[in-house]
Amino acid sequence: MDRTLVMSSPNVCSNTNGGNLMRRKHSTMANNIYYPTSCVSKASQCHRKTQIECNLLRSQQSILNHHYKCIEGRPTFQECNRKYVVKAAHAIPSFDSESHASSPKNILDPVKKFLVALYWFCNPHSMIGRTLSATSGCLLAVEKLSDISPLFFIGLLQVLVPNFFMDIYVNGVNQLFDLEIDKINKPFLPLVSGNLSITNAVFIVASSAILSFWLSLIIGSWSLIWNVALCFLLWTAYSVNVPLLRWKRSPVLTAMIMFSSWTLIFPITYFLHMQTFVFKRPVVFTRSLIVSMVFYGFYSISLALSKDIPDIEGRYKIWHTFFCNTFR
Numbered sequence: 107m108d109r110t111l112v113m114s115s116p117n118v119c120s121n122t123n124g125g126n127l128m129r130r131k132h133s134t135m136a137n138n139i140y141y142p143t144s145c146v147s148k149a150s151q152c153h154r155k156t157q158i159e160c161n162l163l164r165s166q167q168s169i170l171n172h173h174y175k176c177i178e179g180r181p182t183f184q185e186c187n188r189k190y191v192v193k194a195a196h197a198i199p200s201f202d203s204e205s206h207a208s209s210p211k212n213i214l215d216p217v218k219k220f221l222v223a224l225y226w227f228c229n230p231h232s233m234i235g236r237t238l239s240a241t242s243g244c245l246l247a248v249e250k251l252s253d254i255s256p257l258f259f260i261g262l263l264q265v266l267v268p269n270f271f272m273d274i275y276v277n278g279v280n281q282l283f284d285l286e287i288d289k290i291n292k293p294f295l296p297l298v299s300g301n302l303s304i305t306n307a308v309f310i311v312a313s314s315a316i317l318s319f320w321l322s323l324i325i326g327s328w329s330l331i332w333n334v335a336l337c338f339l340l341w342t343a344y345s346v347n348v349p350l351l352r353w354k355r356s357p358v359l360t361a362m363i364m365f366s367s368w369t370l371i372f373p374i375t376y377f378l379h380m381q382t383f384v385f386k387r388p389v390v391f392t393r394s395l396i397v398s399m400v401f402y403g404f405y406s407i408s409l410a411l412s413k414d415i416p417d418i419e420g421r422y423k424i425w426h427t428f429f430c431n432t433f434r
Contacts, residue, residue, distance in 0.1 A: 242373075275315040
């Protein structure tokens with residue numbers, strides 16, 4: 107029986123462990139002769155061991171055959187290794203791809219920072235007030251509902267665009283010459299905080315003034331040209347720190363600039379632009395225009411008295427004027 111089990115094993119099994127199996131056969135026969143009671147148990151143990159060894163050898167033989175087939179039917183080891191390296195390179199994200207993926211954010215961050223600085227540099231609340239004033243001044247020329255037409259909106263756009271750039275100039279010049287005061291009162295402003303350089307601020311101010319004059323000349327409305335020219339002269343004298351200027355130090359001169367701008371220049375020039383240049387009508391001072399001028403007169407005086415109250419602390423430390431001492 108043991109001889110049959112041994113002979114039924116594969117050739118590989120007999121080749122590799124032949125000597126051991128023959129020894130195991132002779133020892134098993136000897137044990138069967140001298141110990142007949144334990145023959146069955148020892149034979150079964152030998153049968154299990156033989157099956158385990160043969161199964162291991164079969165699995166090793168199948169792995170070797172599979173390896174030989176891979177060598178015969180596939181590229182060389184270097185090519186396979188190259189394929190694995192390429193696949194691994196595709197699978198693992200590289201630092202270059204991450205840097206390229208994050209580069210748009212790095213590009214957009216300075217742009218966002220510059221736009222925020224430009225927003226605060228333009229003093230948006232004054233620009234909103236000036237835009238509302240221009241719109242109301244243009245509406246004063248409307249006599250009937252049919253006047254609100256595409257022609258009206260074109261004329262309104264002709265007013266808003268040059269005044270937009272003039273507002274940037276006025277607010278920018280004021281901040282350029284108020285650096286010492288703004289360090290105390292408004293440290294969040296872009297020039298004081300360093301978010302906007304002096305060079306960039308000067309370029310923005312100069313280009314805004316040039317664009318405002320250029321657009322008004324291209325449009326060809328004398329009302330707009332006078333509006334831009336008078337605003338440029340008055341608010342430059344208000345802010346620029348040169349001899350005989352810097353009128354913002356004087357409360358009387360400040361009130362005069364506010365009153366002349368809001369009561370006379372803004373409503374009259376906007377009204378005349380729509381009345382004569384857009385609608386091609388004769389110059390007529392309507393009742394609505396007079397009422398508007400009276401309203402802006404009171405508004406400008408109150409604005410002149412109250413607009414600099416938040417800046418009293420800085421102005422007192424720099425100027426020590428009677429106006430600052432009174433409100434302090």
